Amino acid sequence: MxxxxxxxxxxxxxxxxxxxxxxxxxxxxxxxxxxxxxxxxxxxxxxxxxxxxxxxxxxxxxxxxxxxxxxxxxxxxQPPMARSKLEDEEIGVQIIQLRQQKNKIQLLLEENNLIRRFSLWEIINHTEIIDGFSIMTQDDLGDLTFGVFQLKRARSYAEERYSSTNLTSDVASSVHRCKIIPNLIRIPTQSAHSNRATYHPTIHFTDQAIIGWWCDCFTSARFLGCCSHIASAIWFLLYQRWQTQQRRMPSGEYKNLPTDSIQVSDFYDSSDDDDSQRYSLA
Structure with missing residues (x-):
């Protein structure tokens, strides 16, 4: 070769x-x-x-x-699996630039001992900070994740976290806000593969943009895209909470699983975000 x-x-x-x-x-x-x-x-x-x-x-x-x-x-x-797009070259340049980039949010957390010290975080309702976020479109979210697989899982994670399929209504949603860096939050998220594992997707933000992210799952020290846990948190806070159309059926409806699996495996690059794997499919 x-x-x-x-x-x-x-x-x-x-x-x-x-x-x-x-x-x-x-x-x-x-x-x-x-x-x-x-x-x-x-x-x-x-x-x-x-x-x-x-x-x-x-x-x-x-x-x-x-x-x-x-x-x-x-x-x-059969139709082509993918077609060239005008933005493909730009995406390629971004990937090359981010490929060797360190995760600055991880360094920030480690320097301030914020990963293990739970006393440095306070529990608040997400409505206390919701106006501090910018609003994102689905295209914006896709640019952040460098793919759609994580966004396809975002709703199911959110529905599980908030025990509701109607995520446009008032949901009981708490977040952990850092006491020493107020624009740094994390949202505990249960693993999709293990009831014993809970991850802590962490987001650093301003009212204009998402500065960075980190998660303690096995793939998400990366800054080239993000894991489903981070994607779900950003999707809910910056996109779904601002939607008005309700969804009545849960995303995990079993009759749709065969169709969904075919669509994802054939047309989208996939990822696995939990630590049950011996190697990264991130």
Whole structure:
């Protein structure tokens, strides 16, 4: 592959650590931003029953021609997985710039011993600070996450956190505000995979923009995009709380799961934000 100018790479392994470094998490997100197209193409091929099952050794001699036929049928009858957009080059430049960037919010938390000292945080209602945030559009949120997977999970996390599907009404929503840095908040969020794990997505903000974020889940020291826990908090405070149309059905309605899983795996780069994995799919 090197002779072709290609470099093989893969996400980092945790190796019994609690969290990836910012550089490792950024690098993993950069990989998955590219890798998902390959995974989506493989998924389309596995829609052919022949390639979805184990291929006998005696049939390997025909595998190249069989693969060519399957690819030809896929290319002819299925739409492109992605199309070039005017903003693609700009996004690529941003990713390269953020790839080696350290998480300044993590450094701020560590310098002030704010990660472990719960006494430096006070519990308040989110309505006390809601006017201190700027309002974001869905496009703004997409620019922040560098993808839509985290935003697709944002509602389910919020509904679980606030025990309500109507997030436009008055919901019982508390946040932790830092006593020494008032524009620094964190929102405890239960893991989607373990009832014993609670994460603390932390957001630094002004009334004009989000300055930065950090979360104690295994991927979110990264600054290239963010985890679903952070995306959910920002989505609720800066977008959903300002909407007027109510949603009557919960996002986790089981009958929609097969359709949702197909759409996400085929058309969107995915991520996993909990620490049940040995390596980062961030």
């Amino acid at each position: 090197k002779a072709l100018g290609l470099e093989a790479t893969m996400p980092s392994f945790l190796d019994d650590r609690r969290q990836f470094s910012a550089e490792e998490a950024n690098e993993s997100r950069c990989i998955t931003k590219i890798r998902w197209v390959v995974e989506a193409a493989n998924r389309r091929l596995k829609q052919f029953k022949y390639f979805a099952n184990t291929i006998q050794n005696s049939s390997l001699v025909y595998s190249e021609s069989d693969m060519s036929i399957a690819c030809a049928l896929t290319n002819h009858y």
